[in-house]
């Protein structure tokens with residue numbers, strides 16, 4: 001089907017949140033079941049034109065074409081790693097030609113059948129937080145994604161995954177390009193759509209939103225009772241080291257993070273995850289492990305120790321195995337639940353932002369530096 005191109009001020013249906021879309025359908029005096037059908041076409045079946053919406057009457061489709069549009073992002077390119085990880089570079093609508101990445105990370109049972117199929121999505125084009133180890137951070141900030149653009153990443157990858165493995169995506173993590181809680185409204189709305197039975201019908205327990213530690217938004221997320229999981233990108237266990245690699249820490253330090261995390265847990269009763277990239281001779285000492293164990297005791301939590309995908313131009317490097325072993329021993333001796341996450345897709349630029357940078361999207365506006 002031919003994709004509709006906006007030539008006027010038609011309403012982008014995917015820019016409307018669920019309530020606004022309902023109002024739009026009410027204004028057209030559509031029955032509730034019709035509104036549900038439109039919603040399903042947008043977010044479950046991934047329609048990019050009204051012509052595809054074959055269970056709507058011809059008259060209604062013609063009317064919708066006149067007053068609305070349904071943009072959809074497209075796959076610009078993809079790379080598959082020998083471990084099964086697939087990295088997608090998506091082309092966004094719009095004259096700027098922006099691209100964002102998403103990664104599908106499969107886990108397999110011993111017999112080779114697919115087990116968990118996790119998708120890591122982007123929430124912004126670039127990022128303004130400038131973490132020193134991050135390829136996306138080097139790119140600077142361009143713009144927020146809409147909730148529709150976030151859901152599109154999941155929906156498009158889900159189509160591919162169902163075809164390839166005969167099952168749906170099982171988990172979603174908001175850990176791609178951008179700081180999800182800095183695009184709060186769109187991220188929350190996208191998670192709601194993903195969980196909606198008329199959307200992708202995934203349990204919120206299968207969704208994890210990651211943040212560098214935006215304390216106000218952590219509390220807002222707790223108040224909304226979305227049911228999604230929260231992960232904190234910690235990466236250093238004291239303010240001095242965290243200041244060095246994550247500029248956000250100079251305005252929102254670990255004391256403020258502790259307060260927000262305790263509020264989040266008190267409200268949601270959910271355990272937290274801390275993500276900790278282990279860098280050689282930077283944050284992998286015995287003293288670091290002990291400080292991290294202390295942080296893990298703020299509220300019930302687990303720690304993912306992540307072996308870093310080295311990024312060109314970044315001085316920090318992946319920790320050595322013997323230092324990892326000692327680090328893990330200290331955590332487990334303190335009774336901390338900690339898991340080592342091996343980098344996936346090492347052969348395909350699977351670290352966040354690497355592919356977009358290779359494709360030439362590298363000059364953004366960095367508010368962090370400003």
Ligand code: SF4
Pocket residue numbers: 127128129130131134135136137138176177178179212233352
């Ligand atoms: S790690 Fe996350 S918050 Fe930090 S620069 Fe990269 S995308 Fe932004």
